[in-house]
Amino acid sequence: MYKSISLFSGAMGLDLGLEEAGFQTQVCVENNKFCQQTIQSNRSWLRNRDLPVLDDITEISPKEILKVAGLKPKEVTLVSGGPPCQSFSTAGRRNSIGDPRGSLFRNFIEVINVVKPRFFVMENVKGLVSAAIRHCPLKERNKRPLEPEEELGSAYKVVLAEIKRLGYTYVEGVLDAVNYGTPQFRERLIIIGSRDHEDIFLPIPTHFMHHQDPLYRWNTLKETIMDTEEDPGPCGRFSEERVYYLKQVPPGGNWRNLKKKEIPVAMGGAYAAAGGKMGFYRRLDYDQPCPTLVTSPLHKGTMLCHPKHTRPLSVKEYARIQQFPNDWGFEGSLVASYKQIGNAVPVGLGRAIGMAIRATINGDKTVKVKRMRGTSTHNQYKSNNTRQRKVALSS
Structure with a gap:
């Protein structure tokens, strides 16, 4: 089993998927009392330990999280979580979300910085990709040039810059859970980071709208x-x-x-x-x-x-x-x-993400995927010319 720490755990949808892929949750950080109770009632090994579910991440130091998990820096394989942002829309009037460096995202980054996991997974709503740090009303947009913090995507640029500052390489993209066996259309922004600059990649879709083999069609x-x-x-x-x-x-x-x-x-x-x-x-x-x-x-x-x-x-x-x-x-x-x-991440999407990380850990050079049309399988090699973006420190 690979040891993991869960931040902003919710009802553990993402964690359950990661556990199916071979990761074992050592400690959860979640401040909602009902989610805390849900975790404790379903996870006996967490319930029976001292402080298995930590509360407000803004009041807990990363060192305390490590202490509760019984681990030291660099001993954690994976840190995962979805730091909440203020609500915003991907259509119509866009709201600012504020500077991510002053939000719960900062706490997520600080845990990564201190714990130094081999990998991290950050998930969020897809609207974060185009969110601005500061909102500019529509009526003003054609009257003057936008300031840098008003540009669409300015908040996400800060997120990626902070990740890069930690020394992690990453891949990022918006994934739809329906393409990984979830019977639901649900898009989530996924960022996978690697401390040691390993050949990480986003999970390859396993289910399709049309496929000759019913096993590979969307679930209904x-x-x-x-x-x-x-x-x-x-x-x-x-x-x-x-x-x-x-x-x-x-x-x-x-x-x-x-x-x-x-x-x-x-x-x-x-x-x-x-x-x-x-x-x-x-x-x-x-x-x-x-x-x-x-x-x-x-x-x-x-x-x-x-x-x-x-x-x-x-x-x-x-x-x-x-x-x-x-x-x-x-x-x-x-x-x-x-x-x-x-509010949960579908378990199947979590499992797909976990299996992609496992492939990197195991040194797999190929990933078996099913062709969208036809009946044979083929090996798709991980390479830099995929549609995923891998950002190196030198870029």
Whole structure:
């Protein structure tokens, strides 16, 4: 087993995937009390140790984390986590996220600097790639040149510069979990770093929209949650008004399937507003992967109605879609459970990332992948002319 430290652990979706790839979590750092309880109730070896789940990363030194893990600098194979950023949008009005050096990202970097793991994995929302440090209102953008901190992507440039300053090389990219066996469209920004400048690479997709072999096609909702229909477990409830409208919507449909004369009333102020409306009165399709899970299936603009029954997805179905084990429990209220699962990294994506790192550790020169069309497998060599960007210190 390869020893790892988990930061911003949440409900351990990323960690479970990494564990499936051969990494063993030594300590978790997570300040949400329900997530802490979830970790402790599911991980006996953490529960039985002194301070197995550390609290606020802003109040804990990296040396304390090492002490609890029983390790010294450079003895940790992997540090992983997703330092939260302020919310921002990838469309329409963009909000600034502030200088990453003054955020929780700074704490993540400081742990890497002190612990000096052989590898690290940082995950985040894809919008970080284009986020600015400081927001410039749209009405001002055509009136004057943008200052460097107002440029789109300026925050991400700081993130990458800080990683490079530590002496780590890295690969980075936006991965969609559906391409790694998760029955859900879910894009995440992934950065993998190497202390010793090893030949690291992003995981190669294993599942495709079209493939001659069904085993290599995207996984669907039917395969994932159909057996929960009779016993879905704890579940939220739509209001009577929303149930009335949702009964008009077929699988795969949304607000556009409502009676035309009722659409303005059903949509309210959103009807005339700009921006996407795909999630309004959305009923899922058994024959497709699930849209991205959010922190609640009840929100009007991001509804996740069951394909067959007029109810939101249950906690059990949420967990299945995120690929948590069936016996993995979530502590706290119904709202807290949905939030923990909706914020998680899919287990399958975590496993794919872990296996890519394992390939580097084992010195594998090739990675078996399935051709998108045809039936044979071929070896794809890791090289600098792949679509991934490997950044060397000399660049």
